[in-house]
Amino acid sequence: MLKTKNKPLKYALLVIVLSVVFTKSVAAGEKIKIVTSLPDLAGIAREIGGKYVTTFAIAKGYQDPHFVDPKPSYMIRLQKADMFIQVGLDLEIGWVPPLLEGARNSKILPGAAGYVDASAGIPLLEVPQGDPAKLRAEGDIHIYGNPHYWLDPLRGKLIAENIYQGLCRVQPQNKTQFENNLSVFRNKIDELTAKLQARLEAYRGVKVIAFHNSWPYFDERFHFDLVGFIEPKPGIPPTPKHLVSVIKSMKQQAIRLMIISPYFSKKTSRLIAAKTGAVLVELAGSVGAQPEIKTYFDLFEFNIDKLIQGMEQAGIVPQNAK
Numbered sequence: 001m002l003k004t005k006n007k008p009l010k011y012a013l014l015v016i017v018l019s020v021v022f023t024k025s026v027a028a029g030e031k032i033k034i035v036t037s038l039p040d041l042a043g044i045a046r047e048i049g050g051k052y053v054t055t056f057a058i059a060k061g062y063q064d065p066h067f068v069d070p071k072p073s074y075m076i077r078l079q080k081a082d083m084f085i086q087v088g089l090d091l092e093i094g095w096v097p098p099l100l101e102g103a104r105n106s107k108i109l110p111g112a113a114g115y116v117d118a119s120a121g122i123p124l125l126e127v128p129q130g131d132p133a134k135l136r137a138e139g140d141i142h143i144y145g146n147p148h149y150w151l152d153p154l155r156g157k158l159i160a161e162n163i164y165q166g167l168c169r170v171q172p173q174n175k176t177q178f179e180n181n182l183s184v185f186r187n188k189i190d191e192l193t194a195k196l197q198a199r200l201e202a203y204r205g206v207k208v209i210a211f212h213n214s215w216p217y218f219d220e221r222f223h224f225d226l227v228g229f230i231e232p233k234p235g236i237p238p239t240p241k242h243l244v245s246v247i248k249s250m251k252q253q254a255i256r257l258m259i260i261s262p263y264f265s266k267k268t269s270r271l272i273a274a275k276t277g278a279v280l281v282e283l284a285g286s287v288g289a290q291p292e293i294k295t296y297f298d299l300f301e302f303n304i305d306k307l308i309q310g311m312e313q314a315g316i317v318p319q320n321a322k
């Protein structure tokens, strides 16, 4: 029946066929129980799933998404879930595999209808050349490329498309509604992105340093200039020697803004600020990082507000008062 000589492909196709045939879809009147690794994915899932879904995000918006404690209560959530959505790449490598294993829910395992890898088809930045295993052994935590892609609203539309596909597999009866929601979401994202880009246009190219390399997608979309990081490599805390070189380079390049997150060392950030005069700007890495960030749209409104406030505070003069 499957006319291909490519064995791995043949088996992959077979797995897909079997998962489609044997997966019981969620009845039209029943809500799809979605569990996500990050609150951003839950936020997008709520936009696309609307009244047909309930969502639970394992990581909280104020936590470091690389390091989450895989508590047994999360396994119970996953056990009862109809769908699981994760960022993928190596972002959740330390905590999602043990949770999925503990949950023993075949409906949401990779390859099943209820599993969504949000990174499918996302154009990635900073894909390293080296062997991932070797990079991992060296302590790097971005071994397949930068995993913080949800911080670009336009890539958010691709995430939404992946979630839409998953919802249609799990509850095909409501495909039209999901499709409508997807279309509304795409329009809202386009409008929001254009609005926020216009707000930041006057600060195009302003040099910024960040604690951890979470911001290349956000930077690419909103055109400031992310020139360096406090961490020498993602996940590796700075040595005193590295800090000295960061401070020197910040002074040389007159960098006046530093992006931080609540879960990184405030002591280190404050020390650098004191030595360089840079303004610290605490951005939100995820939905829920602050109580007012309730939706995926709020995340970008909040961060652009904060960034502009920081630019003003640092005395950076807007370029185009045209």
Ligand SMILES: [Zn+2]
Residues within 6 Å of the ligand: 066, 141, 142, 147, 148, 212, 213, 214, 234
């Ligand atoms: Zn990271």
